[in-house]
Amino acid sequence: MTAPGSRPRPPRRIVLLAGPSGSGKGLMSQRSGLPVLGLDEFYRDHDDPGLPRRFGIVDWDDPASWNVGAALEALTAIAHDGAADVPEYSISASRRTGTTRLEAGDAPVIIAEGIFAAELIAPLAAAGLLADAIVLHRPTPVVFTLRLARDLREHRKPPLTLLRRGWGLARDQRGDVAAWIRAGMRPEGLRSGVRRLRSLAALTEAETTHRPCAQEPDVLRITAVSFLRHGPHGEEVLAVRKRGTGSYMQVGGKLEPGETALEAAVREVAEEIGVHLDPRDLEPLGEFEAVAANEPDTLVRSTVFSCRTELPEPLAVRAELADHRWIRVDEPGTGARLAPLMVEHILPALRAL
Incomplete structure (x- = not known):
């Protein structure tokens, strides 16, 4: 069995910052001095048929x-x-206009700010990445004035539309703030919020520098299947992302009691992508161990198989999976975060084939 992967530095932790549109979330983030990911960059394009x-x-x-x-x-x-490719979104054009590289450097804390920040509380907490969740709470007349001035200055929409939208948001503000608080966010004013952010950064830095020796990690026994195909630029491997997580990995999962790794692989493939394999379609790739992508203080010990069975197109993921993509084996690129098991073991083993 391959030895466990070396333990990386503790991940940076994330502060979620919500508040009414125009309330000053960007100003609060700027004054904190911390790296900021604007969640508005992840709006869908205006021609998406499912938009409300x-x-x-x-x-x-x-x-x-x-x-x-x-x-x-x-x-x-x-x-x-410490870095990711993120979209650049034009509010006035209501569409994505490009991509930029966001780098956090050595900062121990990152701010993710936007009106939908509360949607990320549960998955970030489950992944051990949540430092705090804050809602910026300011008087409604102040927010209405700030928002309207900003939107007019940036020509976001026609003035009449901005006024109608502004009055509607003002009416909703008290209920929206109450909903953010119920979701688990801490109400803060502008000045107290900045102090809170700076305090969190200092505390996290101290914990990272002086953290005690890690306890023995849990070990999770899993199986995984690497589906291969010949793509336009060379060999490609299928990678999937589970719902509520941010890392891509292989189709597969935990072994059930009394189940062999091969039996589990066939079952997981049927459950996750709806493909029914003959066990003879699977070739052993290796036994590997690495830090778990989505579970804190956990190692995964995996039996990995390769498979060249042709998959249906378009491929429909199901069960707990959210989406999928094909990754080049020789050059995975920087477009997605791959699980440590893939980076440290599976991709090198596939290249060796």
Whole structure:
């Protein structure tokens, strides 16, 4: 069995910052001096057929107008790897216009700010990445004035639309703030919020520098299947992302009591992508151990198989999976965070084939 992968530095932790549109979340983040990921960059394009509507236009204040999976993927990459490719979104054009590279450097804490921040509380907490969740709470007239001045200055929408939207958001503000608090966010004013952010950064830095010796990690026994195909630029391997997580990995999962790794592999493939394999389709690739991608203080010990069975197109993921992509074996690129098991063991083993 391959020896466990070396333990990386503890991941950066994330502060979620919500508040009404125009309330000053960006100013609060700027004054903290911490790296910031603007969650508004993950809005869906205006021609997406599933967008909700309100006030005669797309309702950009509805979470359905926003890509939570892409935001979670980017935050996971920044927390673990210190950098991620994130979209550049034009509010006035209501579409993505490009991509930029966000790097966190040595900062121990990252701020993710936007009106949909509360949607990320549960998955980040489960992954051990959540430092705090804050809602910026300011008087409604102040927020209305700040928002309208900003939107007019940036020509976000026609003035009449901005006024109608502004009055509607002002009416909703008290209920929205109450909902954020119920979701688990701490209400803070602008000045107290800045102090809180700076305090969290100092505390996290101290914990990282003086952390005690790690306890013996839990070991999770799993199986995984590497589906291979010949792509336009060379050999490719299928990678999938589970719902509520930000890392890509192989199709597979935990062994059930009394189940062999081969039996579990066939079952997981049927459950996750709806493909029924003959066990003879699977070739052993190796037994590997690495840090778990989505579970804190856990190692995964995996029996990995390779498979060249042709998969249906378009491939429909199911069960607990959210999406999939094909990754080049020789050059995975930087577009997605891959699980340590893939990076440290599976991809090198596939290259050796």
